[in-house]
Amino acid sequence: MSEIIVLAPMEGLVDPPMRDILTRIGGIDWCVSEFIRVTTGLLNHGTLQRIVPEMDHGWKTRAGVPVRPQLLGSDAHWLGENAALLASLGAPAIDLNFGCPAKTVNRHRGGASLLREPELLQQIVASVRAATPASVPVTAKMRLGYSDTGLTLECAAALEAGGAAEITVHARTKVEGYKPPAHWEWLARIRESVSVPVIANGDVWTPEDYRQIRDISGCERVMIGRGLVRRPDLARQIRQADCADTAMAPWPSLLPWIADFFQQTRERVVDRHAPGRLKQWLSMLGLTYAEAKPLFDALRRETNAESISRCLDALAAGADQAQTLLALSEQKPIVQSCA
Ligand SMILES: Cc1cc2nc3c(=O)[nH]c(=O)nc-3n(C[C@H](O)[C@H](O)[C@H](O)COP(=O)(O)O)c2cc1C
Numbered sequence: 464m465s466e467i468i469v470l471a472p473m474e475g476l477v478d479p480p481m482r483d484i485l486t487r488i489g490g491i492d493w494c495v496s497e498f499i500r501v502t503t504g505l506l507n508h509g510t511l512q513r514i515v516p517e518m519d520h521g522w523k524t525r526a527g528v529p530v531r532p533q534l535l536g537s538d539a540h541w542l543g544e545n546a547a548l549l550a551s552l553g554a555p556a557i558d559l560n561f562g563c564p565a566k567t568v569n570r571h572r573g574g575a576s577l578l579r580e581p582e583l584l585q586q587i588v589a590s591v592r593a594a595t596p597a598s599v600p601v602t603a604k605m606r607l608g609y610s611d612t613g614l615t616l617e618c619a620a621a622l623e624a625g626g627a628a629e630i631t632v633h634a635r636t637k638v639e640g641y642k643p644p645a646h647w648e649w650l651a652r653i654r655e656s657v658s659v660p661v662i663a664n665g666d667v668w669t670p671e672d673y674r675q676i677r678d679i680s681g682c683e684r685v686m687i688g689r690g691l692v693r694r695p696d697l698a699r700q701i702r703q704a705d706c707a708d709t710a711m712a713p714w715p716s717l718l719p720w721i722a723d724f725f726q727q728t729r730e731r732v733v734d735r736h737a738p739g740r741l742k743q744w745l746s747m748l749g750l751t752y753a754e755a756k757p758l759f760d761a762l763r764r765e766t767n768a769e770s771i772s773r774c775l776d777a778l779a780a781g782a783d784q785a786q787t788l789l790a791l792s793e794q795k796p797i798v799q800s801c802a
Pocket residue numbers: 471472473474475476496497498533560561562563604633664665666667686687688689690
């Protein structure tokens with residue numbers, strides 16, 4: 464397999480329902496879970512099941528796409544113990560997070576703050592590698608650095624020396640946050656400096672971006688996060704881009720997926736919290752699809768999860784969007800008449 468597309472870990476955004484939907488739409492080779500924070504002690508089963516319920520299904524989404532758990536922390540010993548626990552539960556690989564910019568995480572010497580300490584990076588990876596059976600790859604995800612690129616190559620070398628089988632690089636420093644542009648040319652420098660595969664990451668929104676990040680970085684593996692949330696068929700399109708036209712999936716074709724996502728979300732969280740997750744996705748879809756905006760606006764005022772489900776089910780079945788949203792806003796029965 465020369466071309467690999469990985470769904471990025473995104474805490475609070477790419478949760479199990481989102482992984483289920485995006486991998487069923489297609490084109491994704493594997494997913495990385497949201498980070499699982501390790502302090503001291505072993506993670507409890509409930510936490511793992513909440514974050515990676517796929518573990519009960521052979522660490523695969525319903526579409527059969529593998530999910531790799533990601534650990535975040537700075538305690539080499541306990542990261543190792545928890546990696547061993549995950550391996551004993553059948554995890555296909557263990558990913559380590561060295562890129563998280565969150566303040567609370569960095570205050571505790573976790574995430575991107577470790578990019579200032581390449582020796583510690585190496586120690587952590589080595590400890591996790593030593594604690595985990597050789598058959599389970601240990602991989603790492605980094606940014607270019609904390610505030611600058613002074614230690615970028617040292618960090619990549621430290622991860623490799625510690626035993627990382629693969630390094631994903633989000634091509635920005637921690638301080639740059641998510642500010643464009645991502646520095647794809649740095650990915651090539653890192654790829655040339657290590658002998659393990661480098662997965663290129665940052666700002667792939669279109670099939671054209673995908674071609675460019677591959678050309679500039681020389682990486683055959685690409686991780687995509689926000690691009691897939693905004694444009695759910697992006698990975699599938701990329702796969703088809705050589706032979707077919709690259710028009711985005713039309714809005715009506717997404718409506719059954721949106722209804723399905725909300726249904727799954729309601730099964731996971733209390734009804735009070737479900738609309739927020741849906742609105743978050745709709746606001747991101749709205750950056751790609753104009754049609755998402757009126758739906759977002761209508762649902763912004765609606766807090767009743769049952770009414771939202773009825774509205775989404777009607778839209779998924781082909782009801783006219785404007786009429787359905789009007790009925791929702793006027794609290795009238797929603798008629799499932801097709802447009
Ligand atoms: C809301 C959000 C949550 C994220 N959570 C994680 C995480 O849990 N672990 C991680 O390694 N990276 C995390 N990231 C970073 C992404 O995995 C990815 O590196 C970044 O979004 C750049 O890729 P993109 O431009 O394709 O989105 C997160 C990013 C966002 C926007």
